[in-house]
Every structure is written in C-alpha cells, then in structure tokens.
Amino acid sequence: MNVDASGGTVGKALDVLDRVAEFNRPVRFAELLAASPYPKGTLYRLMQTLTREGMLVFDPDRQSYSLGVRLVRLAHAAWRTSSLAPIARPHLDALAAETGETVHLAQLDQAQVLYVDKRNTAEPVEMYSSAGKVGPAYCTGVGKAMLAHLPEETLSQIMPLQLFHKFTEHTLTDEAALRAQLAEIRAHGYGFDREEHEPTIICVACPILSERGRVLGALSVTSTTARTNLAALEQLVPRIQQTTTAIAAEVQDWRFPDTVAQ
Amino acid sequence: MNVDASGGTVGKALDVLDRVAEFNRPVRFAELLAASPYPKGTLYRLMQTLTREGMLVFDPDRQSYSLGVRLVRLAHAAWRTSSLAPIARPHLDALAAETGETVHLAQLDQAQVLYVDKRNTAEPVEMYSSAGKVGPAYCTGVGKAMLAHLPEETLSQIMPLQLFHKFTEHTLTDEAALRAQLAEIRAHGYGFDREEHEPTIICVACPILSERGRVLGALSVTSTTARTNLAALEQLVPRIQQTTTAIAAEVQDWRFPDTVAQ
DNA sequence: TACTAGGTTTCATTATTTGAAACCACGTTT
DNA sequence: AAACGTGGTTTCAAATAATGAAACCTAGTA
Structure with a gap:
C-alpha cells in the first residue's frame, strides 16, 4: 500500500511505523520481520531506535511492540494546526x-x-x-x-x-x-x-x-x-x-x- | 524539553516534528531554522523528507509547514492498540x-x-x-x-x-x-x-x-x-x-x- | 543597479546505516 | 543430557546516506 522505496533512513523508519499500525494489535518482532522487506539486523535496529524515541512501545510482558503514545501527542498538535x-x-x-x-x-x-x-x-x-x-x-x-x-x-x-x-x-x-x-x-x-x-x-x-x-x-x-x-x-x-x-x-x-x- | 541528542537521523527527524508541533501553527522554514540546532542544509533536507513522507505538509500559499495528516492516521492506530x-x-x-x-x-x-x-x-x-x-x-x-x-x-x-x-x-x-x-x-x-x-x-x-x-x-x-x-x-x-x-x-x-x- | 533575506543546491568529507553471519538464550525434541 | 530450532541480539567491514560550509538562486527593497 505504501509506495516508499525512498532510500532514506527516516523513510524506512516511518514505513515500519505504518506496518506496525496495519497490524492493529501489538506485534512481535518476528511477525514484523516477516511482513517487512528489511533484513533482520536492520529492522531490529530500526525498531530499537523508534522505541527509544517513544514512537513504539515495547511490552516486556507480551514481548511485543505497539505504536507509542508520543504519536498521540503529535497527532493532537497535527489535528489542531493542520x-x-x-x-x-x-x-x-x-x-x-x-x-x-x-x-x-x-x-x-x-x-x-x-x-x-x-x-x-x-x-x-x-x-x-x-x-x-x-x-x-x-x-x-x-x-x-x-x-x-x-x-x-x-x-x-x-x-x-x-x-x-x-x-x-x-x-x-x-x-x-x-x-x-x-x-x-x-x-x-x-x-x-x-x-x-x-x-x-x-x-x-x-x-x-x-x-x-x-x-x-x-x-x-x-x-x-x-x-x-x-x-x-x-x-x-x-x-x-x-x-x-x-x-x-x-x-x-x-x-x-x-x-x-x- | 526533548532529551534527544541521539545521533540517529530518525531521531533528528522526529525532533523536527516535535519542534513543528511546539509552534502550534504553520511555521516557516526560517523560523524553524532559528529554533533548531541543525544547519540550514541539513534541516532543509530533513523537512523535505518529512514532507515527502506526509508527516509534514507544506502550504505553498503561506510558504509554511504544518504537521501532516499522516500523523492523525497513525495516531488513530496508536490510540486503538496502545x-x-x-x-x-x-x-x-x-x-x-x-x-x-x-x-x-x-x-x-x-x-x-x-x-x-x-x-x-x-x-x-x-x-x-x-x-x-x-x-x-x-x-x-x-x-x-x-x-x-x-x-x-x-x-x-x-x-x-x-x-x-x-x-x-x-x-x-x-x-x-x-x-x-x-x-x-x-x-x-x-x-x-x-x-x-x-x-x-x-x-x-x-x-x-x-x-x-x-x-x-x-x-x-x-x-x-x-x-x-x-x-x-x-x-x-x-x-x-x-x-x-x-x-x-x-x-x-x-x-x-x-x-x-x- | 546593488543589496538582502529566504530558500535551494552542490560536493567532498564524515559517519551512520547496512546486512550477512555469528552468536546467544531457551524451550523442545530425541 | 545432548542436539535442535526458533526468536532475538550483536559484530564488523563495506556501502551508502547524511553532513555542512559555501555557493547559488530568486524575489523583493533600497
């Protein structure tokens, strides 16, 4: 659905966010890996970064990732201004x-x-x-x-x-x-x-x-x-x-x- | 407010998003430049990328950037799942x-x-x-x-x-x-x-x-x-x-x- | 015409990202 | 208990993308 392919790192990162979003539920690393074109290591670091940045949340109980609440905050601003x-x-x-x-x-x-x-x-x-x-x-x-x-x-x-x-x-x-x-x-x-x-x-x-x-x-x-x-x-x-x-x-x-x- | 400093490119990109959000209104490139630690060229390309990715929207009438609607979509998912x-x-x-x-x-x-x-x-x-x-x-x-x-x-x-x-x-x-x-x-x-x-x-x-x-x-x-x-x-x-x-x-x-x- | 401010592009340098493969931890099978 | 497999994490040299200083536009002003 997303026609990214744009080489940039941020493009990939955002692409990952989209893919996580598409699941509509917490998703495990391996699931996402299967759904992504990126190699293991790359995807792993990408998600590490996103998690560190608060765009993803890792649930240690479930060993799974969800979209982070930072998005909600950003969207609040987006909705107001844009x-x-x-x-x-x-x-x-x-x-x-x-x-x-x-x-x-x-x-x-x-x-x-x-x-x-x-x-x-x-x-x-x-x-x-x-x-x-x-x-x-x-x-x-x-x-x-x-x-x-x-x-x-x-x-x-x-x-x-x-x-x-x-x-x-x-x-x-x-x-x-x-x-x-x-x-x-x-x-x-x-x-x-x-x-x-x-x-x-x-x-x-x-x-x-x-x-x-x-x-x-x-x-x-x-x-x-x-x-x-x-x-x-x-x-x-x-x-x-x-x-x-x-x-x-x-x-x-x-x-x-x-x-x-x- | 944001304790980024993490070298990564995506970190910087997200940082830019936050800064745009903080303005709470469409913002011109120069304004953002003044508020950012990044050099002109870097910030410029960062914003180009974000705009291309739909995270920012450029209003040609006003020559200004706002947060993109893609954020609203992502946040919708974030809100539901996370x-x-x-x-x-x-x-x-x-x-x-x-x-x-x-x-x-x-x-x-x-x-x-x-x-x-x-x-x-x-x-x-x-x-x-x-x-x-x-x-x-x-x-x-x-x-x-x-x-x-x-x-x-x-x-x-x-x-x-x-x-x-x-x-x-x-x-x-x-x-x-x-x-x-x-x-x-x-x-x-x-x-x-x-x-x-x-x-x-x-x-x-x-x-x-x-x-x-x-x-x-x-x-x-x-x-x-x-x-x-x-x-x-x-x-x-x-x-x-x-x-x-x-x-x-x-x-x-x-x-x-x-x-x-x- | 010269000047300026805002914005865009260039290009050699730098440093981050890449990805294959090795590695680790654990639970499962034999 | 040893071998296996799956899911996850780390390594390292090579490839690639990001950097930023400076040049360059463009349009509006003096």
Whole structure:
C-alpha cells in the first residue's frame, strides 16, 4: 500500500511505523520481520531506535511492540494546526443539526480519504473513531469531490494508487469511469456517492477549496436509500456550499494567529 | 524539553516534528531554522523528507509547514492498540455517571502525563481536546500515582526531567518531597492532588497496574474545593479501584485478539 | 543597479546505516 | 543430557546516506 522505496533512513523508519499500525494489535518482532522487506539486523535496529524515541512501545510482558503514545501527542498538535476540524466544528454542528443527517469532514492523505471529523445526530461523537479513519477516495463522495478539483499533475500521481475494488455493484471500477465522473463533479461543484462504497448508503459531497482553488478538504451529508434519495440530497447542496464557503473563508485568515510563539 | 541528542537521523527527524508541533501553527522554514540546532542544509533536507513522507505538509500559499495528516492516521492506530482508552471507555462512562465528577485516564509519555481520555459530565467529550494533551507528572494525581509504582530504575531516569515548577503554593518543588509522597502513595495504593497544579482543583487517583505490577496508566476523579474535599474524594477510592482493577483485568486478555493478521 | 533575506543546491568529507553471519538464550525434541 | 530450532541480539567491514560550509538562486527593497 505504501509506495516508499525512498532510500532514506527516516523513510524506512516511518514505513515500519505504518506496518506496525496495519497490524492493529501489538506485534512481535518476528511477525514484523516477516511482513517487512528489511533484513533482520536492520529492522531490529530500526525498531530499537523508534522505541527509544517513544514512537513504539515495547511490552516486556507480551514481548511485543505497539505504536507509542508520543504519536498521540503529535497527532493532537497535527489535528489542531493542520486539519480543518477545529475551524469546521461549529459549522458541522449546525449542518448536522439542520439536516438531521450524518456529516463527514475529510481531507486527503496521500491517495486516500482521511476523515478528520464527523457528526452523527444519532450517536454522540466518538473520539478517534471518526477522526483518523481512512477510506478509499475513488468510491466515496468526499473522495471524489476532492479528486475532481486536484491539479492534473497530482491526480495522475495518485490515480494509479486507487485500488478500484468493487465494493458494490455501483462502484466505479476503472480510471476512465472515475475520470468521467470527476469531470462532471468539477462542472457542478458537487458530487454523489451512489451506493458505491456500501449498499443503501448515499451521500452528496462538496469540496472545500482555498481562494486559489487548492483542495483543502471535502464535506458530505450522508444518508440511506431507506430514508431519502439523491434528488432530496441535492436540495441540500446550497446549504452545504454555504458551509464549505464559510469554512474556506475562515481558513484564509486562521493560518496565522501569529500569537507569539511558545 | 526533548532529551534527544541521539545521533540517529530518525531521531533528528522526529525532533523536527516535535519542534513543528511546539509552534502550534504553520511555521516557516526560517523560523524553524532559528529554533533548531541543525544547519540550514541539513534541516532543509530533513523537512523535505518529512514532507515527502506526509508527516509534514507544506502550504505553498503561506510558504509554511504544518504537521501532516499522516500523523492523525497513525495516531488513530496508536490510540486503538496502545492506549487504554478503548478498553476503559465503558468503565469511565460508568464511573463518571456515578460520581458526577470529571474522570481522567492518563498514561506516561516519557516523563510527562498524557491524557488519553476524559469524561466530564458537564460538557460532552471533545475530540482530541482531551486525548493527546500532556501535563506535568510531579504535580498531578495521575502523574504521581504512576510515578509511585514505577521501578526505581525508570523513576530515577525520569525524575531529573521533572521541572518542579511551583504552579501553586501546594506544588511539591523538589525530588525529596515528591519521593516522600510517592512512598505514601505506594503504601496506600492511591494518591491525591492537593491543589498542586491549579488552585481549588483537587483529585484522587489510582494507578492501573498489570498482573506483574507494571504501570499501565492511572485513573483520577477530579473536583474542586468548592464542591467537595479530600476526605469525600477518598470515599470514592474503592469504587475507583474497582474500575482500575476491571480495566487491568481486561487489558490482560485484550492484547491478543489474535485474529489472523491483515 | 546593488543589496538582502529566504530558500535551494552542490560536493567532498564524515559517519551512520547496512546486512550477512555469528552468536546467544531457551524451550523442545530425541 | 545432548542436539535442535526458533526468536532475538550483536559484530564488523563495506556501502551508502547524511553532513555542512559555501555557493547559488530568486524575489523583493533600497
């Protein structure tokens, strides 16, 4: 999944972190060794370093490694400064309240969609259960909305990384089909998820664009075919765009509170 | 704050990440250069690498760097597998509901306390606002509860890293005083925060220990002198210990769902 | 035009990383 | 008890990547 191969030591170290993350549970050295392209000694020292640095934690009881809490601390900062979530929060609240539907805020992480916040009127906000989750870009509303507004150069870089797994019978399964839809989305300024990722789940999504047209993220309102339909969701577009515009506007200033550092 | 100095390249790279994080806002190359011990060229390439790897994001509009979203993704995994939060969640809910007070779940990150979850009956759970925050160990209930149960070797390593800043008139300001209290806490199995960090804020905290006595984290119930007092909080100790024991017990198995990897 | 500040690249030197293999510790088998 | 095997740790010369001083851009200013 990760197209590293970049020679650098830090690249490898981060790659190891990713691999540990993929296990989703504490992992033994030998397991990781089997899953890594690195020779024993190299991997060993890499993990030593990462452990010493607090990015990994070694559990002596279980003889296994997990991601370290230092990551949580870093991510806290990342989330605050580099994600749209803190700004978007009140807007999401309002939108979710008004529509009564689930609202997703996402950004691009490499070739995938990373959900940075979520409002679900039914259940209360679950920490990290939404923030931090990743999903495919080619078959989600937010994903396509972002892809559609990417410069061709970037798009052609991440297009080959799309897996085009056929989740449902509506999933777009090749680049041509996707590109056709992206053009459409670009023209309209919004796009749909037509049960492409999960059956009965539909959504309408709008990109969040900077003044200069750079893709900052995307916002979607999700529902089910049991409750509503695409036409009804389309009615919400003006309201959603009102939100995305507001968020984009705030982002413009936001970036420099310029309070004295420290 | 960071006692790196470890020659490795990854150490330096992570150090750079920390420094970026400390700014709490997008930061220009020159700013970071001024704050770093590394020469121009070195820092430059370090940041190039980190940016290429998605750990930093460069905003071309603002000519500045922020922490990348890849961190959020990694932290999501870290939080799930390496923190007590997912397990403790229901227990925290129950404890908070019963006591009607704020409940904190913390773990040690290097020499600091890292809050991994929190329940505040008043306000709803705020994403990341609690998870990811760090605080001093020597003057918080959870901090001292954890320090008290650390093996001497580890303790003597992190003791010199305590800042002993006198937040309030009750703050312990030297190692001797702290060690005396740690002994007491170890004897009782619980400890207090006697307005040591913030005036009027008091809490009672219990460590979460593994079967073998390893420190996994700590749990505290916090209140104010306006509402209650230490004696009343002490009454809650059995209830809190019931919770910590339950969490510790669950942790024992938890670590290996042993579902087929991938 | 000259000057400056911020950022990028070069290149010979340095020192870290590499990885094959040896080694160690332990629990298992014969 | 000796031999074996697996999982983990260390060694050491060779290969490679990181270093940092300085040169070099680029764009905005005097």
